[in-house]
Amino acid sequence: MxxxxxxxxxxxxxxxxxxxTTDNDPEESKNSEDPAQSCPTYEVDGQKLKEIPEEEMDRYEQKLGNVPEERKHTRMAAIQSERKETFQAEMQQEGLTMEDLKSIGGMFIDETSIVVQLKQDLSEEEREPVEQIVERVRDTYNEGAVLIDEVSVSQKESGQRLTEVMNTLKKHETLRPKISSFSTCGRGSMDVEVTLLQELDEEETDYIRSTFDYPVYTKVSxxxxxxxxxxxxxxxxxxxxxxxxxxxxxxxxxxxxxxxxxxxxxxxxxxxxxxxxxxxxxxxxxxxxxxxxxxxxxxxxxxxxxxxxxxxxxxxxxxxxxxxxxxxxxxxxxxxxxxxxxxx
Structure with missing residues (x-):
């Protein structure tokens, strides 16, 4: 200390x-394979409130009651909740659970859209039930209500990576006191991020780069x-x-x-x-x-x-x-x- x-x-x-709170300057980040770089941006474009078809919005208005338009987050939360409940009900009919989905991809919310993540190497047999669920939910709402995104690893695999990074780096004598927290990069990203209290030295950076066979991003905060x-x-x-x-x-x-x-x-x-x-x-x-x-x-x-x-x-x-x-x-x-x- x-x-x-x-x-x-x-x-x-x-x-x-x-x-x-003091954050590092993203302009000082290195190339995308360097663990010293901040997380890459996860590109997804969920459906915004103003993009919801008027006919569908009228249906929500009956449930929203007297919630004023300026309370955007409250209105969005209500729409997100209904769409998610519908999606989960469709999954249940197919005999699928959220754990099943996490093993082949994952799910998160962006704006008012449900974003369903599917691994790129899935078989047609694994993809088909989820794609059918997506189409039924789209029929209930609109095309933008559910998006499908291709990912390289599932949320389950991402969690396993996170645990591996955490257990490994906590054993490193000089890295351990510099670490503030471990997480994924957020907003649906499967990448692992380590939040640091101090910049890494060359030996520590090399250690992370050579220890894991997947990117581990860091930021100083x-x-x-x-x-x-x-x-x-x-x-x-x-x-x-x-x-x-x-x-x-x-x-x-x-x-x-x-x-x-x-x-x-x-x-x-x-x-x-x-x-x-x-x-x-x-x-x-x-x-x-x-x-x-x-x-x-x-x-x-x-x-x-x-x-x-x-x-x-x-x-x-x-x-x-x-x-x-x-x-x-x-x-x-x-x-x-x-x-x-x-x-x-």
């Missing part, structure tokens, strides 16, 4: 918890969260309502830190693994006896342990006191802020 002790003395009197540490537990710190593991041991309650990390788990408080931790030098404005860390720690003594966030630590020289703003929120309730006065 990298650790950087900041050498700059920062005179800013407010420190708010913030998060940012590191998030940064800054704020005061409000709680600690073994190997972890709480900053901006998120628990970070793998942090610098010098980070303690009251420290102002900048954490570089990958994706945050959707929970409250959030959970993430830190890649790099930078601790800002203590602030002690002119006239103050306490440092910002001491003032923050004193303010936190008035609260029970919990997912708190310090959004501001400002020294008032005229009153010789620190004003510490504490955010007390939850995943379901409105955020509540309380200012604690700490005599200097």
């Amino acid at each position: 990298k650790f950087i002790q900041s050498l700059l003395f920062i005179f800013i009197l407010a420190g708010c918890g913030t998060s940012t 590191a998030m940064e969260t800054s704020g005061y540490v409000t709680e600690t537990r073994e190997g972890e710190i709480l900053v901006d309502s998120t628990w970070f593991s793998e942090v610098a041991p010098e980070a303690e309650i009251g420290s102002y830190v900048k954490v570089t990390h990958g994706s945050v788990q959707l929970s409250y408080p959030g959970q993430a693994s830190a890649f790099e931790t930078e601790i800002r030098e203590l602030r002690q404005p002119e006239g103050a006896d306490k440092t910002d860390r001491e003032a923050v720690r004193k303010a936190l003594e008035d609260f029970e342990k919990g997912p708190l966030d310090i959004t501001e630590a400002a020294y008032d020289r005229e009153k010789d006191q620190w004003n510490i703003t504490v955010s007390i929120g939850s995943a379901t309730e409105d955020d509540t802020k309380e200012t604690v006065t700490v005599p200097d």
Whole structure:
């Protein structure tokens, strides 16, 4: 775990918890066979709302009721849901399941269209039942309601590749701490993508290129969260309502830190693994006896342990006191802020 002790003395009197995300420049990507390149674009053109025939749209309007036209996503979701239900009902009549479809291709939604993916090397016997289903659903709606796309691997095979890449790269000593997440490239793509917190070096790039016999794409997308540490537990710190593991041991309650990390788990408080931790030098404005860390720690003594966030630590020289703003929120309730006065 990298650790950087900041050498700059920062005179800013407010420190708010913030998060940012930095992506790599796609212009710097290499050729399509290079695992350092971002995912290629998956080309498919689903049917847009305005392209649905008027007669068919009138039928949806009866179900949509009073949903205004400006609520585009709500209207699209309703149409997608109906078309998908019809497609799945037709599959059931043919004795096919979604798992069956995933083994010979796959399915996803683009705009309002169902996109059925079929492997290029399927036999006529394997293709025919699915193609018949597609034609029946098109007869129910229109030609653009269901699209067929040829793919080289199925969703099942793509999942197997993803598992293989994940299990292999997690064992690599220098790659493991640089990895944020594993996924497919999205929007129906079967390609595997690894999201990184830092660029690969030449040895790591060569390792990926030589280990797998299919493309593995990567992108650098590191998030940064800054704020005061409000709680600690073994190997972890709480900053901006998120628990970070793998942090610098010098980070303690009251420290102002900048954490570089990958994706945050959707929970409250959030959970993430830190890649790099930078601790800002203590602030002690002119006239103050306490440092910002001491003032923050004193303010936190008035609260029970919990997912708190310090959004501001400002020294008032005229009153010789620190004003510490504490955010007390939850995943379901409105955020509540309380200012604690700490005599200097």
